[in-house]
Amino acid sequence: xxxxxxxGHLDSxxxxxxxxxxxxxxxxxxxxxxxxxxxxxxxxxxxxxxxHRLEAGGLIAxxxxxxxxxxxxxxxxxxxxxxxxxxxxxSWRRFSRTMASLLAAPAKATP
Amino acid sequence: xxxxxASLDAFLHAVEVRLPGPGRxxxxxxxxLKDGLNAAAETRERAGLERAQAIRxxxxxxxxxxxxxxxxxxxxxxxxxxxxAVTLLIMIAIVLAxxxxxxxxxxxxxxxxLFDSPADHVAAGLLVAAVIALGLCTLVTTGRTSGRPRxxxxxxxxxxxxxxxxxxxxxxxxxxxxxARLAQFPGTLHWLLLGAAIAGSCVGAHVxxxxxxxxxxxxxxxxxxxxxxxxxx
Numbered sequence: 085x086x087x088x089x090x091x092g093h094l095d096s097x098x099x100x101x102x103x104x105x106x107x108x109x110x111x112x113x114x115x116x117x118x119x120x121x122x123x124x125x126x127x128x129x130x131x132x133x134x135x136h137r138l139e140a141g142g143l144i145a146x147x148x149x150x151x152x153x154x155x156x157x158x159x160x161x162x163x164x165x166x167x168x169x170x171x172x173x174x175s176w177r178r179f180s181r182t183m184a185s186l187l188a189a190p191a192k193a194t195p
Numbered sequence: 196x197x198x199x200x201a202s203l204d205a206f207l208h209a210v211e212v213r214l215p216g217p218g219r220x221x222x223x224x225x226x227x228l229k230d231g232l233n234a235a236a237e238t239r240e241r242a243g244l245e246r247a248q249a250i251r252x253x254x255x256x257x258x259x260x261x262x263x264x265x266x267x268x269x270x271x272x273x274x275x276x277x278x279x280a281v282t283l284l285i286m287i288a289i290v291l292a293x294x295x296x297x298x299x300x301x302x303x304x305x306x307x308x309l310f311d312s313p314a315d316h317v318a319a320g321l322l323v324a325a326v327i328a329l330g331l332c333t334l335v336t337t338g339r340t341s342g343r344p345r346x347x348x349x350x351x352x353x354x355x356x357x358x359x360x361x362x363x364x365x366x367x368x369x370x371x372x373x374x375a376r377l378a379q380f381p382g383t384l385h386w387l388l389l390g391a392a393i394a395g396s397c398v399g400a401h402v403x404x405x406x407x408x409x410x411x412x413x414x415x416x417x418x419x420x421x422x423x424x425x426x427x428x
Contacts, residue, residue, distance in 0.1 A: 109227055110234035128257045129266030132227065136270050154233060155226040 199250035213264035216271030272348035280333035359407025370396035
């Protein structure tokens with residue numbers, strides 16, 4: 085699946101990936117790949133700037149630590165991010181139901 | 196240093212030279228990318244690959260360094276615009292305090308005002324007000340809400356450049372007026388305060404020139420090399 089398909093939904097997807105536990109940048113990319121069963125293989129240049137934007141907006145926060153001698157930035161969901169994720173979920177369910185009914189194959193008329 | 200580590204360092208250097216903007220933000224981006232590249236290589240090593248091959252595949256995954264650097268450019272532009280506005284607002288406050296101190300010292304000595312003409316007051320007031328307004332405008336427009344910038348990053352840079360240009364005009368005009376007064380009435384002025392005001396104006400103009408130029412350089416880079424990088428996607 086092409087990355088453009090995610091356009092407009094990347095923020096929600098990143099928030100959802102961070103919901104269970106804090107993760108560092110590459111772990112987020114790997115989790116996205118695993119949870120989408122390799123359907124979403126986003127370029128690195130898309131994920132890191134999006135994480136920074138979400139942090140600037142207060143939806144996620146980050147902490148620096150040292151792992152194996154190198155600096156690591158780990159992201160976690162904030163309360164505002166958690167609230168936004170719930171809103172996005174509800175909105176997606178409505179949209180998904182509407183699209184499903186619109187795109188459903190018409191029932192064949194019985195003779 | 197083995198070839199894998201050398202190629203990793205070369206990749207990070209290629210990104211670094213294409214990252215404009217404040218040093219601390221740039222360092223954080225590079226540290227994060229370095230950790231990400233190592234984590235990507237370690238994932239492949241755990242799958243049984245040699246270190247060198249694991250790094251080669253990790254670098255492939257991270258793609259073209261120029262495109263990667265270009266993806267960070269918007270946030271760096273916003274940070275540069277914001278930093279310029281803060282620097283110049285602090286600078287104009289200091290220089291303004293020095294101008295007022297110099298003018299008041301003259302008044303207290305029973306002489307005429309340093310800036311004699313009311314037109315001088317109006318012109319100076321309008322210029323300073325315009326600088327402060329542009330600075331506040333840059334700060335407000337580079338503030339973020341709901342995870343998204345409020346304005347295009349390029350626009351915030353242009354506001355900062357306009358602010359720097361006006362600051363330079365203010366500082367140079369004030370320095371010229373003060374120096375002329377010093378030459379006109381050499382024995383009657385509080386030369387220490389006046390000298391400090393002139394020096395402050397010159398330093399202010401220099402800081403504004405450097406800050407404005409760095410914003411303009413990023414903006415020009417965005418429309419040439421950055422645009423080529425983005426256009427080749």
